Amino acid sequence: MSNGKRKQLRLGAFFHPTGNHVAAWLHPDSQIDAGMNFEHYADLARTAERAxxxxxxxxxxxxxxxxxLNALSRWPQYMALFEPTTLLSGLAAVxxxxxxxxxxxxxxxxxxxxxxxxASLDLMSHGRAGWNVVTSSNISEAYNFNRTEHPKHDERYERALEFVEVCWGLWDSWDDDAFVRDRASSTYFHPEKMHHLNHKGRHFSVRGPLNVAPSPQxxxxxxxxxxxxxxxxFAAQIAEIIFTPLHTIEEAKAFGADxxxxxxxxxxxxNDVKIMPGLNAxxxxxxxxxxxxxxxxxxxxHPAVGLQLLSTELGGVDLSPYPIDEPFPxxxxxxxLIAGSSGQRIYDRxxxxxxxxxxAYLSYAGARGQRTLMGxxxxxxxxxxAWLMADAVDGFLVQPSHLPGGLNEFADLVMPELVRRGIFRSEYEGSTLRENLGLHRPVSRYDTGSVAKRA
Incomplete structure (x- = not known):
């Protein structure tokens, strides 16, 4: 256990199917069919939990x-993979x-x-679920949902904020003690402890209530x-964890302060946010x-993959006419390019x-814009x-370059060193994700005895 005297790192493990590196699937030790292999993910989850x-x-x-398509045929990411909440429901059981x-x-x-x-995943896992809230940027997604283009960038975030606010309201549909399930009185729930949301906004009209009970968190x-x-x-309004590319302590401190x-x-x-930048270790x-x-x-x-990777981040521009060993066009x-976007960061570098x-593609491909740390x-x-003690971050989202080998190496070699230094746990402290991250349990907006917090 921690000696209680040192700051503690918060650590996540990011599982791209075969690993974070764009060529991970070609590594001889990677799981080549990882995107469709549940046992692969189950083994990764058990390794991460052991660590x-x-x-x-x-x-x-x-x-x-x-x-x-020639490039995409050499780059399997997002071409065949499980829907993640379905996958996590399976991992909750192991x-x-x-x-x-x-x-x-x-x-x-x-x-x-x-x-x-x-909410279902949260209940099934006894309070261990989290949602990474995003707006879509891949235009291919629009074609699958009756659209030919995305809403504009700022409009997507406006919709996203209202979307989250509706979800918050739906997760407050039931008081913690609403479900008594009492056979003696033939009472399953207290009607007065159920709440209709009746939301009517610019983007959504949702009555509620949600037909899932509250989870432990x-x-x-x-x-x-x-x-x-x-x-x-948007992050300042809703986020409890922030995953974002940060490359220097000074940049990280400025980002956190902002x-x-x-x-x-x-x-x-x-204090109700944990900043955990990506770390390609x-x-x-x-x-x-x-x-x-x-x-x-x-x-x-493969050069075709490198160019396609850049094209994806730079707005879909065809880069194939430009010689790869001549100056960037x-x-x-x-x-x-949008300020702060991965495309802008590629351009600036x-x-x-x-x-x-x-x-350019060699610089970006290794960590997809996140920080690479090797050693x-x-x-x-x-x-x-050093980053933790400088108050630059709360922790890191570790992105193994290839899987399962990269995770095994981090778990077996780095984690014991962090524990030895007293900056990471040797055992879990709590039973929910919130407890282990040091985040408070939200209070329902309908709890008249407390002032409700939204995040």
Whole structure:
């Protein structure tokens, strides 16, 4: 157990099916059919729980990728994978403590469906569910939901905020003690403890109530990852975990101060958010071995995949006419990228370092815009500890480069070092995700004895 004297890291494990690196599926130790292999995920979940991670995180896209089919045929991500809340429901049965967090878009769902789905997962897991709230950016998703284009960027966030507010209301449909299930009095629930939402807004009209009882943590933990100005404002209103790319301690401290400063105007306690940037950790028994592992993956990136990866993040522009070893074609993106977006970050780095297209995709492919940290267990733990002690972050979302090997290496080599330093737990402290993250249990808006908190 922690000695109680040192700050404690919050750690999540991000499971792209074969791993985070774009060439992970080509690694000889990866699970090649991972996207459709439940046993693979069950083994990963048990490993992460053995290592005492706070949570598992699954991304999602309700569409295959569109683009250059030759490139896509060499890049399986999002082409065949489980729907994540369904998958997490299965993983709830093979785990007992670890949090279960999945992505679901507000752009192509309805609040009632999402509220019911995550409330069910929360109950089935005894209070371990979390929802990563996103707005859709992949245009392929629109084609599957009776549209030919997305709503505008700011409108998507406006809809998302109302969407979350409806879900909050639906999760308050029942008081904690509403269901008495008393045979002697023939009373299953107290009618006065059931609440209709009767929401009527710009985007949604939802009566309620939700036909799922409250979970031990009352409602799922909300995560968010937006880095644009609109995304940050949205996070300040709703997020309890923030996953976002941060590359330096100074950048992370500024980001945290910005988010927590915005939270106060919404009546939120700045301590009610955990900032956990992505960390693409490549672990070796020595620093040199880690560098060799990373280079092995980099060498397996097919040029067509590298260009398609950039194209996806840069708005779908066809980059195939441009020679990959000549300067990045900056002129075609001038003024067309959203500030704070991954595309803008790719563009800015390419300009700053005067990169070619090949250099740009090699820079981005290894961690998909997140921070890559490679080295021995000591090297990695030193960096994680430095960020924590500088109050730059609350923890990290660890993204193993390939699976299952990358997770096994982190669990077996880095986690014991973090525990030895007293900055990570040796056992779970609580029974719910909220308890393990140090987040309060929300109070229902209908609880007249308390002032309800929205996040």
């Amino acid at each position: 005492k991670f706070d949570l598992i995180f699954l991304a999602d896209s309700p569409a295959t990728r569109d683009g250059n 785990t007992k403590h670890i949090g279960l967090v999945a992505t679901a878009t507000t752009t192509y769902n309805e609040p009632y469906n999402i509220a019911r789905r995550f 009352r409602r799922p933990v909300l995560a968010q990852a937006g880095a644009s100005n609109v995304g940050r404002e 988010i927590r400063g915005r939270m106060t105007k919404y009546g939120r306690d700045p 490549i672990v070796g028994r020595t620093d040199e071995e880690a560098r060799e592992k990373f280079q092995q993956l980099q060498d397996m990136i 900056f002129h075609i993106f001038e003024g067309k 390419a300009k700053r370092e005067n990169q070619t297209l090949r250099q 021995s267990p000591k090297t990695i733990a030193d960096e994680m500890e």
